[in-house]
Amino acid sequence: MTVAVHWLLQAAADVPAGDDWLTPAERVRLAALRAPRRRADWRLGRWTAKRAVAASLAGDGPPPAPAAVEVRAAADGAPEAFVGGHPAPLAISLSHRAGLAVCMAAPAGTALGCDLELVEPRSDAFVADYLTAPERAAVQAATATDRALLVALLWSAKESALKALRSGLRLDTRWVAVDPPAPAGLGCWHPLTVRHPATGRVLPGWWRHDAGRVLTVVATPPPSPPRAIQIGPPARPAAGPVRGDLWTSPDWIAACLSKLSHGEGGDGGNC
Numbered sequence: 001m002t003v004a005v006h007w008l009l010q011a012a013a014d015v016p017a018g019d020d021w022l023t024p025a026e027r028v029r030l031a032a033l034r035a036p037r038r039r040a041d042w043r044l045g046r047w048t049a050k051r052a053v054a055a056s057l058a059g060d061g062p063p064p065a066p067a068a069v070e071v072r073a074a075a076d077g078a079p080e081a082f083v084g085g086h087p088a089p090l091a092i093s094l095s096h097r098a099g100l101a102v103c104m105a106a107p108a109g110t111a112l113g114c115d116l117e118l119v120e121p122r123s124d125a126f127v128a129d130y131l132t133a134p135e136r137a138a139v140q141a142a143t144a145t146d147r148a149l150l151v152a153l154l155w156s157a158k159e160s161a162l163k164a165l166r167s168g169l170r171l172d173t174r175w176v177a178v179d180p181p182a183p184a185g186l187g188c189w190h191p192l193t194v195r196h197p198a199t200g201r202v203l204p205g206w207w208r209h210d211a212g213r214v215l216t217v218v219a220t221p222p223p224s225p226p227r228a229i230q231i232g233p234p235a236r237p238a239a240g241p242v243r244g245d246l247w248t249s250p251d252w253i254a255a256c257l258s259k260l261s262h263g264e265g266g267d268g269g270n271c
């Protein structure tokens, strides 16, 4: 059995200047963030997640407005989506880097982690500190051209796995081992496997390389190649009370899960 995973990439320029798309609780959270870069990353991540959740839940009707979707941090820091105050039938994962953010969405209950990294030079000390012996050997064997891509990919795959395990960097990055993938072409999804030897868990996933950045995702159950979420303009905020009952009704959840499991709304294939 595989699960459908949908992804959305947004840039800082996509985020509205005002904050009326945030819920009151999210505005309180934002007010507590002092560092300008952290505030910008947080807003970009919330915007991306809200749009991904709204589009994933749209079905045949209008998507929920961004202000109707709330992305809360669980006690471990992992993002969780709510619509109208009720848990959305989705698992989500978030990453933000250098003015870009990605959100992946899968059916609720999926252990899901994604990560976005720049392909940039990383030192020998970085490789020695964070990679396992087989990963270091793969980096050593890589050509000078492939080295930066391979290191970014191994690091990103580890971060995805640590998010799927919900530990983040509380777990040593060498405790999750990436089967080093062969370099592959731009703009398509390629398979990836990360192992957590302590528990015997295997986290299958996908990676892609576009314009100087690497995107990875891992999940259990195993994910099918991620499909891009197609979005239009955001839905206007609903006049009157938020229809949380509509987006969490059993019929609607069944329709949404069916849409996700059939992989509708994507770009087809691995590219």
Ligand SMILES: CC(C)(COP(=O)(O)OP(=O)(O)OC[C@H]1O[C@@H](n2cnc3c(N)ncnc32)[C@H](O)[C@@H]1OP(=O)(O)O)[C@@H](O)C(=O)NCCC(=O)NCCS
Pocket (backbone or CB within 6 Å): 041, 042, 045, 073, 076, 077, 078, 079, 093, 094, 095, 096, 097, 115, 116, 159, 162, 163, 164, 165, 166, 167, 168, 169, 170
């Ligand atoms: C999860 C983690 C590895 C991501 O780090 P990163 O690569 O710098 O950042 P990314 O942009 O790729 O991902 C950040 C997102 O990961 C998600 N995330 C955070 N902790 C998570 C966890 N335990 N499991 C899954 N996802 C998590 C959040 O959505 C976060 O974005 P947000 O805070 O804006 O909502 C890192 O934040 C971490 O290890 N956190 C847990 C440990 C911790 O809290 N440390 C605090 C300082 S000691």
